[in-house]
Amino acid sequence: MSAPDHPAFAVTADAAALILRGGRLHLLTIRRDRPPFVGSRALPGTFLGPDEVAGAAAARAVLDKTGLNPDDLHLEQLATYSEPDRDPRMRTVSVVYLGLAVDPGEPTEGEWLPVTSVPDEPWAFDHARIVEDAVERARSKLEYTTLATALLPETFTIPDLRRVYEAVWGREVHPSNFRRKVLQATEDFVVPTGDHRPANANGSGRPTAVYRAGGATALHPPLTRSHT
Amino acid sequence: MSAPDHPAFAVTADAAALILRGGRLHLLTIRRDRPPFVGSRALPGTFLGPDEVAGAAAARAVLDKTGLNPDDLHLEQLATYSEPDRDPRMRTVSVVYLGLAVDPGEPTEGEWLPVTSVPDEPWAFDHARIVEDAVERARSKLEYTTLATALLPETFTIPDLRRVYEAVWGREVHPSNFRRKVLQATEDFVVPTGDHRPANANGSGRPTAVYRAGGATALHPPLTRSHT
DNA sequence: ATAATAGTGTCTGTCAGACACTATGCT
DNA sequence: AGCATAGTGTCTGACAGACACTATTAT
Numbered sequence: 001m002s003a004p005d006h007p008a009f010a011v012t013a014d015a016a017a018l019i020l021r022g023g024r025l026h027l028l029t030i031r032r033d034r035p036p037f038v039g040s041r042a043l044p045g046t047f048l049g050p051d052e053v054a055g056a057a058a059a060r061a062v063l064d065k066t067g068l069n070p071d072d073l074h075l076e077q078l079a080t081y082s083e084p085d086r087d088p089r090m091r092t093v094s095v096v097y098l099g100l101a102v103d104p105g106e107p108t109e110g111e112w113l114p115v116t117s118v119p120d121e122p123w124a125f126d127h128a129r130i131v132e133d134a135v136e137r138a139r140s141k142l143e144y145t146t147l148a149t150a151l152l153p154e155t156f157t158i159p160d161l162r163r164v165y166e167a168v169w170g171r172e173v174h175p176s177n178f179r180r181k182v183l184q185a186t187e188d189f190v191v192p193t194g195d196h197r198p199a200n201a202n203g204s205g206r207p208t209a210v211y212r213a214g215g216a217t218a219l220h221p222p223l224t225r226s227h228t
Numbered sequence: 229m230s231a232p233d234h235p236a237f238a239v240t241a242d243a244a245a246l247i248l249r250g251g252r253l254h255l256l257t258i259r260r261d262r263p264p265f266v267g268s269r270a271l272p273g274t275f276l277g278p279d280e281v282a283g284a285a286a287a288r289a290v291l292d293k294t295g296l297n298p299d300d301l302h303l304e305q306l307a308t309y310s311e312p313d314r315d316p317r318m319r320t321v322s323v324v325y326l327g328l329a330v331d332p333g334e335p336t337e338g339e340w341l342p343v344t345s346v347p348d349e350p351w352a353f354d355h356a357r358i359v360e361d362a363v364e365r366a367r368s369k370l371e372y373t374t375l376a377t378a379l380l381p382e383t384f385t386i387p388d389l390r391r392v393y394e395a396v397w398g399r400e401v402h403p404s405n406f407r408r409k410v411l412q413a414t415e416d417f418v419v420p421t422g423d424h425r426p427a428n429a430n431g432s433g434r435p436t437a438v439y440r441a442g443g444a445t446a447l448h449p450p451l452t453r454s455h456t
Numbered sequence: 457a458t459a460a461t462a463g464t465g466t467c468t469g470t471c472a473g474a475c476a477c478t479a480t481g482c483t
Numbered sequence: 484a485g486c487a488t489a490g491t492g493t494c495t496g497a498c499a500g501a502c503a504c505t506a507t508t509a510t
Contacts, residue, residue, distance in 0.1 A: 005275065006238045006239075006240075006275035006318075007275070007276070007277070007278045008236030008237065008238070009236065009237050009238070009239045009276070009321075010234045010236070010237070011237045011239070011310070011321050012234075047233065047234035047235070048235070048237065048310065048321075049235070050235045050312075050319065051312045052312065053310050053311050053312060054308065054310040054321070055310075077307055077308065079305055080282065080305065080308040080323045082239070082276065082281050082282040082283075082323060083281050084278075084279045084280065084281060090234075091278065093237075093239050093276075093282070093321065093323070095308045095310060095321070157462090158462085158463090159461080159462075174500070174501075174502090175461090175462080175463085176462095176463075176464075176465090176501090176502080177499075177500060177501080179462090179463070179464095180464095180498095181498090181499090184498095185498085198508075198509095199460070199461045199462065199507085199508070199509095200460075200461070202459095202460080202508095202509070202510090203508065203509055203510090204459065204460045204461070204507095204508060204509045204510075205459085205460045205461030205462065205507080205508060205509080206460085206461055206462040206463070206506060206507040206508055207461095207462075207507070207508065208461080208462060208463090209462085209463090221452070221498085222450075224449070224499090385489090386489085386490090387488080387489075402473070402474075402475090403488090403489080403490085404474090404475080404489095404490075404491075404492090405472075405473060405474080407489090407490070407491095408471095408472095408491095409471090409472090412471095413471085426481075426482090427480090427481070427482095427487070427488045427489065428487075428488070430482070430483090430487080431481070431482050431483090432481065432482040432483075432486065432487045432488070433480080433481060433482075433486090433487045433488030433489065434479060434480040434481055434487085434488055434489040434490070435480070435481065435488090435489075436488080436489060436490090437489085437490090449471085452472090
């Protein structure tokens with residue numbers, strides 16, 4: 001298939017899949033069960049099939065291990081890593097995707113790792129760097145897109161949405177100002193369903209209005225995480 | 229080299245290289261001189277060498293055709309395209325870079341094409357879509373990064389910088405407000421050299437202060453192209 | 457009543473666009 | 484003087500963070 005003028009490469013699609021659990025961001029990781037890097041933590045990934053687009057392969061890598069419904073996984077391309085020595089076995093180019101979903105419970109293989117607890121244990125390949133890139137991408141995309149709703153179920157409350165921002169950004173967000181910006185600034189970020197739900201498990205607290213994600217994808221103006 | 233469990237791919241690095249010429253944005257294009265798509269317009273690109281990182285290959289593809297100095301070409305990864313049928317010859321994955329530089333004059337091969345004049349002629353492969361993605365990326369990155377200086381020589385004036393924004397965004401920018409935001413809002417976006425130069429070729433007009441790019445890479449707050 | 461949380465109103469400072477005005481070169 | 488362009492000052496409205504206050508549930 002490959003002629004002498006273009007060397008052959010192995011191509012993988014990997015995924016940095018994030019969920020919210022217990023108010024903290026978690027990343028899907030596996031432990032490698034074969035060389036190289038046996039026992040090391042790694043991102044789920046798969047070799048690209050002969051007739052497969054990279055995004056589909058990345059979805060496959062995540063869905064195989066999580067039991068998520070394909071429609072509930074939001075994937076977008078993060079970057080491609082092509083350093084010649086990044087895979088000791090062979091020359092491998094990895095197209096990495098950022099994935100966002102609602103917590104589907106424990107994976108069939110692997111573990112949801114809190115992203116704030118930086119593990120001392122080493123990562124396989126260059127995955128430590130990729131994780132950093134992925135988390136930073138998620139943080140910045142929350143500022144100017146409606147991506148946060150991908151971490152929430154179909155219906156949610158404004159405080160739920162605020163907790164997503166707090167978890168991803170790792171800082172508190174003022175409730176009243178957040179509410180104002182979400183509801184007023186960007187048209188169609190969220191739309192009210194008319195329903196309400198209890199404020200918390202105890203039942204205390206004023207009931208909360210329920211919303212769905214609107215059609216907007218970009219936030220104008222952005223929700224800045226800069227100052228304060 | 230490739231075992232049965234991972235198919236082999238050809239990998240290319242392509243570049244959407246942009247310059248400013250005559251107040252308009254131009255894109256480096258070539259005409260294909262061999263199948264497939266003989267005679268069609270295409271982005272410069274090259275197969276990735278056996279020990280070459282994709283960014284280096286993209287730089288090589290541009291430098292080979294432009295005579296640019298490597299230090300004068302700003303490259304950053306745009307996206308990777310992996311649709312199975314995008315190259316009729318073989319299965320090809322292309323890592324595409326966005327390139328920005330100062331006008332180096334006519335290329336040794338190819339042409340600087342004004343990006344506003346959408347040519348009716350067809351593009352090779354999926355390059356038409358890639359060009360759209362690249363231009364949109366450039367437009368949005370000018371909002372929140374200091375990327376615009378990559379299209380200017382080492383020293384430039386505030387009106388020069390404004391004309392970059394006008395060319396890339398395709399709209400006028402208010403001179404006085406632009407100046408205020410560049411100089412006040414973001415620390416170290418540009419730094420004055422102390423020199424001045426004539427306002428225009430005629431010599432008429434107040435002389436202009438000269439600046440260099442500062443160390444900043446991100447703009448806080450961003451320069452919005454939204455309203456008005 | 458008190459606790460807990462949602463949600464509203466408002467004060468104040470900053471920054472946006474808009475634009476009048478001044479500065480400095482040339483012919 | 485008049486033209487051309489750079490650069491300053493300022494008005495006004497929108498929006499930011501901050502925070503006091505009200506609303507609605509439960510115990």
